[in-house]
Amino acid sequence: MSKVLIVDDEPAIRQLFQYVFEDEGYEVSTASNGLEALQALAVGAVDLIILDVSMPEMDGRDFVQELTRRAARTPWLAEIPIIVMTGENFMESGLNQVFAAAKGFVCFFPKMTPPELVLEKARASAAR
Amino acid sequence: MLWRGLSSPMVRAAAGIKNFIAGGYKLAEPLPKEGWPESRGLLSSINRVLLELNAYHAFQINQAIEERAKAQALLETITDGVLLVDDRGQLIHSNRRALELLGLHGQGPVQLPDSVTKPEFVQPLRELLASEEKNTRSDLSAAIEADGESVERNFRLISRQFQLATLKRPGRVVIIRDVTIEKEIEGARETFFHMITHDMRAPICSIQGYTELMQKEPVAQPNTGKYLDAIMRSSDRLKGMVEDILNTIKMERGQMALKPVAIDAGELCGRMVELHQPLAARRNIIFSAPPLAARIRFEGDLPLLERIIANLVGNALKFVPAGGAVSLACRTRGKDLLFSVADTGPGIPEGLREDVFRKHYQMDEHKHMGFGLGLAMCKMAVELHGGHIWADARAGGGAVFTFTIPLLEAADV
Numbered sequence: 014m015s016k017v018l019i020v021d022d023e024p025a026i027r028q029l030f031q032y033v034f035e036d037e038g039y040e041v042s043t044a045s046n047g048l049e050a051l052q053a054l055a056v057g058a059v060d061l062i063i064l065d066v067s068m069p070e071m072d073g074r075d076f077v078q079e080l081t082r083r084a085a086r087t088p089w090l091a092e093i094p095i096i097v098m099t100g101e102n103f104m105e106s107g108l109n110q111v112f113a114a115a116k117g118f119v120c121f122f123p124k125m126t127p128p129e130l131v132l133e134k135a136r137a138s139a140a141r
Numbered sequence: 142m143l144w145r146g147l148s149s150p151m152v153r154a155a156a157g158i159k160n161f162i163a164g165g166y167k168l169a170e171p172l173p174k175e176g177w178p179e180s181r182g183l184l185s186s187i188n189r190v191l192l193e194l195n196a197y198h199a200f201q202i203n204q205a206i207e208e209r210a211k212a213q214a215l216l217e218t219i220t221d222g223v224l225l226v227d228d229r230g231q232l233i234h235s236n237r238r239a240l241e242l243l244g245l246h247g248q249g250p251v252q253l254p255d256s257v258t259k260p261e262f263v264q265p266l267r268e269l270l271a272s273e274e275k276n277t278r279s280d281l282s283a284a285i286e287a288d289g290e291s292v293e294r295n296f297r298l299i300s301r302q303f304q305l306a307t308l309k310r311p312g313r314v315v316i317i318r319d320v321t322i323e324k325e326i327e328g329a330r331e332t333f334f335h336m337i338t339h340d341m342r343a344p345i346c347s348i349q350g351y352t353e354l355m356q357k358e359p360v361a362q363p364n365t366g367k368y369l370d371a372i373m374r375s376s377d378r379l380k381g382m383v384e385d386i387l388n389t390i391k392m393e394r395g396q397m398a399l400k401p402v403a404i405d406a407g408e409l410c411g412r413m414v415e416l417h418q419p420l421a422a423r424r425n426i427i428f429s430a431p432p433l434a435a436r437i438r439f440e441g442d443l444p445l446l447e448r449i450i451a452n453l454v455g456n457a458l459k460f461v462p463a464g465g466a467v468s469l470a471c472r473t474r475g476k477d478l479l480f481s482v483a484d485t486g487p488g489i490p491e492g493l494r495e496d497v498f499r500k501h502y503q504m505d506e507h508k509h510m511g512f513g514l515g516l517a518m519c520k521m522a523v524e525l526h527g528g529h530i531w532a533d534a535r536a537g538g539g540a541v542f543t544f545t546i547p548l549l550e551a552a553d554v
Contacts, residue, residue: 025167025199029192032171036185100204125200128193 016040016058017135020050020076021065021098026124030063033128034135047071051079059093061135062117066099073097077115084116091116094138096131100124150176154184161191166198222317226253228310230270242285242296242317259283262317265298269315275302280320295324331390338386345383348376374419381451385518388448389500392521399442399525406437406471406478413450413469417458425463428454431470439478439548445522446546450480452515453542457484461539473548477528481543488540494532519544 017039019030027043034041042059044050046068053059066073077095084091095117112118119138122131150173157172171188174181213236216223222239226232232251243266244258245251254266261283269277277300284291299316352372360366391397410430421428450469457467465485472479489497496502500517523530523544530544 023196023199023203025192025196028168029189029196032188032192036189100200100207125197128189 014038014040015060016042017061017063018042018044018050018053018059019063020044020047020068020073021063022046022068023065026065026098029128030131033132037132039135047073047076047079050076051083054080054090054093058089061138062093062095063131063135064095064097066097073099074111077112077118080117081115093117094119096134096138097121098124098126098131150180150184154187158187158191161195166195168192168195220319222315224253224315224317225312226270226315227305227312230254232256233305233312239315239317242283259285262296262298266315269298269300270313272300276300294319295321334386335390338383341379341383342387345376345380349373349380352376370419377416381448381455384444384448385452385514388445389514389518389521392518392525397525399445401440402443404439404441404443404446406439406480407433409443409446409450410469410471410480413447413454416451417454420458421467424458424461426458426461427466428458429466429468431468433471437471437473437478439546441526441546442522445525449519449522449544450482452519453482453544456515456542457482457486457540460484460486462486465539474545476548477545478548479543479545481541483535483539483541485535485537485539488534488538489532491534497532498530 015038017034019027019034019041020043021027021030022045024045027045031041031043042053044053048071050062050064051071064073064076071079080090080093095112095115096119097112099121100123109121112121120134122134153175154172157168161168168188168191171192172184174184174188176184216234216236217238219236220238222242223236224232224239224243225234230253232245232253235245240246242259243262245256253270254263257263257266261281265279265281269279277298279298280295281298282293282295284293286292297318297320299318300313302311302313304310305312352369356366356369356373388397410433414428414430417428454467454469461467461484467482467484470479470481470483498516498520500514502517520530523546527547528545530542533541533543535541
């Protein structure tokens with residue numbers, strides 16, 4: 014069974030994606046910011062990360078950078094596919110590049126993309 | 142059995158949806174997937190729809206909060222005070238600067254201008270809010286606290302009407318701008334201009350004096366007389382400009398006192414025609430003043446009246462093409478004496494007939510033709526006499542400028 018980690022500070026979004034992925038047979042864990050996500054990854058590996066950009070404590074960008082740093086010692090961390098969900102429109106191209114440079118980066122989705130499309134992408138990237 | 146397998150999950154689902162709606166689109170727990178496979182599938186779809194709605198709702202609210210924060214951050218970085226007011230004077234939104242300037246305390250509903258505690262702003266705001274104009278602009282000065290001291294500052298209130306989308310009503314954006322420095326610069330510039338202009342008077346008088354002397358001498362060369370006339374005309378024009386500038390400044394500062402003398406209107410018109418005839422002739426323009434029906438005597442400031450007429454005639458001669466005509470007429474109407482200068486030039490578009498009297502205003506096609514001071518000076522000088530000035534279209538094309546001078550005790554003169 015594939016494992017997915019949903020990282021978003023908005024409970025309603027976590028709840029929605031948890032339900033959608035569980036309904037599809039995924040095993041779901043959630044985190045409300047980057048720090049919690051790192052803690053979750055320390056406990057066990059996942060097959061996919063759904064990642065929000067702006068979050069308190071540690072945002073998506075810092076999380077991705079930290080993940081890349083940790084991958085030097087724990088290589089599989091860099092292999093996890095990451096789907097980035099964002100409410101921002103990417104005006105700041107620098108931010109864009111931080112995500113795109115990550116090894117596991119799959120794609121950006123604007124917030125409130127229909128969950129079906131996210132699922133489709135998730136299936137494709139898990140099969141990668 | 143079949144009925145219960147379908148109906149009891151449906152009853153619970155219906156109750157769950159009701160709770161979802163009643164709870165402001167929040168789903169505490171997804172509906173349990175129970176009953177027959179068909180009902181489980183349906184419940185799963187319902188759950189997804191409800192969760193999506195829930196997430197969408199949260200997202201929208203977050204977006205709205207974020208947009209508001211962005212707008213506020215922008216608003217707070219502006220050094221002007223900014224207010225959004227609805228058509229009933231209720232404050233909708235503002236930045237801190239506006240609240241400080243107006244002495245508003247953002248507790249509870251704020252009504253403008255009644256809630257304003259800075260007295261200097263109350264009346265200008267009242268007028269602005271009552272205005273039907275789309276854009277308004279007014280200046281005021283107010284004492285404000287700066288570093289524990291009360292200082293007098295100049296402010297400009299700029300407002301613009303806008304449509305409040307949610308209320309379907311017009312509101313106003315009001316900007317309060319500190320223009321103290323601009324005013325100081327403007328004042329310094331005017332003083333400087335005044336000084337220079339003032340100092341030009343003496344040399345002009347000297348040129349004119351010596352020219353007059355030379356005109357009286359026997360002519361040395363055949364063209365000398367012509368040259369001297371040209372020098373005289375040009376220095377006359379220069380003197381007129383200087384007088385206009387100095388008069389404008391004096392009138393603006395309220396320092397101009399009229400020196401009324403008895404004037405014969407017919408003589409005045411005749412003199413003005415005589416003065417401008419050479420210029421008109423050179424431009425091939427017919428300039429005339431029909432004789433007055435009766436002798437009219439009135440009281441007025443002669444040098445000022447001459448400048449008013451000289452400006453109106455000068456303008457007409459400037460804009461009328463060769464072959465055209467300019468006429469100066471004078472008549473009485475009730476208790477007023479009416480002077481009018483009509484021309485066969487291009488005329489003034491209806492929408493601009495008031496603007497042309499504004500200081501430094503120039504019609505686009507007449508840019509770089511003088512200071513834009515002449516008509517502003519005329520208006521001030523006419524009003525100082527208690528009269529009015531306006532521009533009309535001339536029947537058959539062209540412009541007519543008319544001004545009135547009240548005939549006070551003219552009958553006794």
